[in-house]
Amino acid sequence: MSFELLDFINGLITEETQDLPASQLVAETDPKYLPTDERVNRFRSITHSVISAHRKTRLNEYRSIYAAYKKQDSLYHRALISLPASVEQVFKQIVNVVTSGGDTVPKGWTMAHREEVSGKDNDEELKKIWVRMYMLGLIEDERAS
Structure with missing residues (x-):
């Protein structure tokens, strides 16, 4: 009541x-x-x-x-599970995505960073970028291969 x-x-x-x-x-x-x-x-x-x-x-x-x-097997949950343990691996995969297009930036790159604040360069921000890129399909899950 x-x-x-x-x-x-x-x-x-x-x-x-x-x-x-x-x-x-x-x-x-x-x-x-x-x-x-x-x-x-x-x-x-x-x-x-x-x-x-x-x-x-x-x-x-x-x-x-x-x-x-x-x-529920959500995309975000899968991204968190697939996140590499080392920041070096995270950074390496991000660099691979950015440089894979030659002279052009991949189409989803700006989408992955639409809420980014400039000047942040810590490990957590790299992980957030990686998760967003994974969710956009720019990074493949290496364990599934």
């Missing part, structure tokens, strides 16, 4: 209560008309068990959705 629904119900109860005469309010709040502690505890336990059952169902549902998501 959402908080908006609870607020709406509380608002209706408040409106109804404000219109009642004081004598009726006193009569309706008399302890003999209120539920016993046993009934309140029973209702609380029923509510708790229903809520926990729904939580378990939702949790299992989302676990299965997450497991299916993890099993």
